[in-house]
Amino acid sequence: MLDFLKKEGIHPHLIQELEQFRSAFGTEPEVANRIRTPRYYYYGTKIWEEALSALLCGEHLLLTGPKATGKNVLAENLAAAFGRPLFNISLSINTDAASLIGSDTWKNGEVTFREGPVSQSARFGGFGVLDEINMAKNEALAVLHEALDFRGSIDVPGYDRIDLHPACRFIATMNYGYAGTRELNEALTSRFVVIDMPPISEDYLAKLLRSEFPDLSPAWNTQFCRIFQELQKKCESAEISPKALDLRGLLASVRLIKKGLSPLEALRLGIGNKIFDPYERKLVDDLFLIRVSEKQSAAELFQ
Numbered sequence: 426m427l428d429f430l431k432k433e434g435i436h437p438h439l440i441q442e443l444e445q446f447r448s449a450f451g452t453e454p455e456v457a458n459r460i461r462t463p464r465y466y467y468y469g470t471k472i473w474e475e476a477l478s479a480l481l482c483g484e485h486l487l488l489t490g491p492k493a494t495g496k497n498v499l500a501e502n503l504a505a506a507f508g509r510p511l512f513n514i515s516l517s518i519n520t521d522a523a524s525l526i527g528s529d530t531w532k533n534g535e536v537t538f539r540e541g542p543v544s545q546s547a548r549f550g551g552f553g554v555l556d557e558i559n560m561a562k563n564e565a566l567a568v569l570h571e572a573l574d575f576r577g578s579i580d581v582p583g584y585d586r587i588d589l590h591p592a593c594r595f596i597a598t599m600n601y602g603y604a605g606t607r608e609l610n611e612a613l614t615s616r617f618v619v620i621d622m623p624p625i626s627e628d629y630l631a632k633l634l635r636s637e638f639p640d641l642s643p644a645w646n647t648q649f650c651r652i653f654q655e656l657q658k659k660c661e662s663a664e665i666s667p668k669a670l671d672l673r674g675l676l677a678s679v680r681l682i683k684k685g686l687s688p689l690e691a692l693r694l695g696i697g698n699k700i701f702d703p704y705e706r707k708l709v710d711d712l713f714l715i716r717v718s719e720k721q722s723a724a725e726l727f728q
């Protein structure tokens with residue numbers, strides 16, 4: 426992970442501080458399997474430097490932005506970069522305080538307290554990823570207020586207080602532009618440093634495609650980057666809805682082409698068919714047809 430950061434040109438000073446952080450804190454064996462090498466790397470030097478600086482200062486992070494801007498990938502990469510166990514905490518309208526902090530359960534005929542992921546992150550010095558934090562109700566999130574304060578702690582009603590381990594950080598993610606998403610309340614937002622995640626740039630997308638599909642020909646790598654860039658432009662000018670700007674869908678399309686599906690069909694399955702408005706869908710399809718003919722065969726795209 427550190428080699429990757431060096432290669433990406435992250436400021437040496439930050440790498441050095443990261444190394445100090447990593448050697449300063451050990452990990453309990455019971456959560457050691459939560460320190461993982463990420464499946465994907467996040468590309469974007471500026472965002473990396475902002476996130477590392479904030480976390481090194483002891484801040485907690487809120488990553489906001491449209492879908493598929495790599496919020497979860499970055500959060501996981503950060504846990505790996507700091508060498509800390511990762512706790513994924515998916516939030517929804519049904520999340521209550523007990524599912525975050527923990528609750529009483531029966532074990533061997535007696536009542537014992539079973540810690541939730543927020544308490545575990547706090548105690549083990551983990552990185553707690555509060556995924557889609559704005560989906561949760563304010564009542565449930567209130568337990569986080571104290572945890573996120575300077576020298577935070579968590580009050581477990583009827584039990585102890587858990588002081589936040591000095592290596593513990595929370596990274597919240599929040600999509601906007603989705604139906605059903607709410608604004609985060611001010612008291613909570615003010616406890617985070619907020620990074621607004623940009624859509625992946627053309628250069629980084631080319632890099633991502635190269636690392637995911639090493640045998641994709643350079644010419645087709647460029648074609649896919651252009652397609653994504655054009656979708657982005659159409660989104661910005663509000664000609665199409667952001668549904669079509671789906672990097673996950675683009676990656677899925679390329680995977681389907683690798684399996685042998687025709688490129689045009691794969692782009693429709695991965696991206697085009699997600700748009701239900703016929704006019705918008707036509708616009709997107711035309712955009713594909715500029716670069717990919719009906720007859721284009723899958724094999725020609727790979728070397």
Ligand SMILES: Nc1ncnc2c1ncn2[C@@H]1O[C@H](COP(=O)(O)OP(=O)(O)O)[C@@H](O)[C@H]1O
Nearest residue numbers: 465466467468492493494495496497498625672
């Ligand atoms: N800057 C980036 N660097 C690397 N991968 C990215 C980047 N932006 C998006 N992705 C890719 O987009 C997909 C979705 O990422 P994810 O983290 O789940 O997005 P989000 O949580 O913002 O919706 C992943 O396949 C990821 O690799």
Ligand SMILES: [Mg+2]
Nearest residue numbers: 493496497598
């Ligand atoms: Mg996400």
